[in-house]
Amino acid sequence: xxxxxxxxxxxxxxxxxxxxxxxxxxxxxxxxxxxxxxxxxxxxxxxxxxxxxxxxxxxxxxxxxxxxxxxxxxxxxxxxxxxxxxxxxxxxxxxxxxxxxxxxxxxxxxx
Numbered sequence: 001x002x003x004x005x006x007x008x009x010x011x012x013x014x015x016x017x018x019x020x021x022x023x024x025x026x027x028x029x030x031x032x033x034x035x036x037x038x039x040x041x042x043x044x045x046x047x048x049x050x051x052x053x054x055x056x057x058x059x060x061x062x063x064x065x066x067x068x069x070x071x072x073x074x075x076x077x078x079x080x081x082x083x084x085x086x087x088x089x090x091x092x093x094x095x096x097x098x099x100x101x102x103x104x105x106x107x108x109x110x111x
């Protein structure tokens with residue numbers, strides 16, 4: 001008998017209360033402009049701290065319209081093996097090492 005009374009209910013996952021008497025928090029819509037031309041509109045609470053950037057659905061970083069633009073970050077160029085080698089040795093030292101290695105290689109092939 002109890003099985004028939006509970007049929008069709010999702011216990012624990014659905015509230016039996018209605019939202020008819022609930023008061024929603026005051027909201028404001030903010031618009032973000034994507035560099036690809038999209039406009040993202042997000043509702044935030046009046047009391048919320050609004051972020052300066054939001055990720056667009058295309059994956060690009062959309063910036064807040066009429067907001068303070070974030071300062072561009074210093075981009076560190078990636079150091080290559082050659083750059084790190086030049087920090088340790090000078091070009092004349094590298095040429096000298098190359099000449100020594102070439103002599104050793106040529107001597108090893110003849111012997």
